[in-house]
Amino acid sequence: MMKVYDEEMCGLVVRDSHGEKIGKVREIWADEHTGTPTWICVDTGFLGRHHSFVPTGAVVRLPDHVAASIPKQVVDGAPRVHPVGDTMEAVEQDVLRAYYRTEVEQ
Secondary structure, eight states: OEEEOOTTTTTOEEEOTTSOEEEEEEEEEEOTTTOOEEEEEEEESGGGOEEEEEEGGGEEEOSSSEEESSOHHHHHTSOOOOOBTTBOOHHHHHHHHHHHHHHHTO
């Protein structure tokens, strides 16, 4: 995974299916071979001090915000991964995939 900058999405508010604010888009992470966006990193928590990753398959960019089909509580409970520099290790991606697969399929 590699970090990419998307000027149109970065800074947009992310809202869950109930309209509750999850946070703001910090950055986009894409597959380094295909360039396909896979994760968005969202500034969450008090003053955006935490960063949560949300799968791009669960979000839609709208004109004024990003809509997530995942509830805020699920995003807030996601494992904290800490990519080094501009890359995310496969093991970190596996942890996130397993978490969202379990939470979304319940």
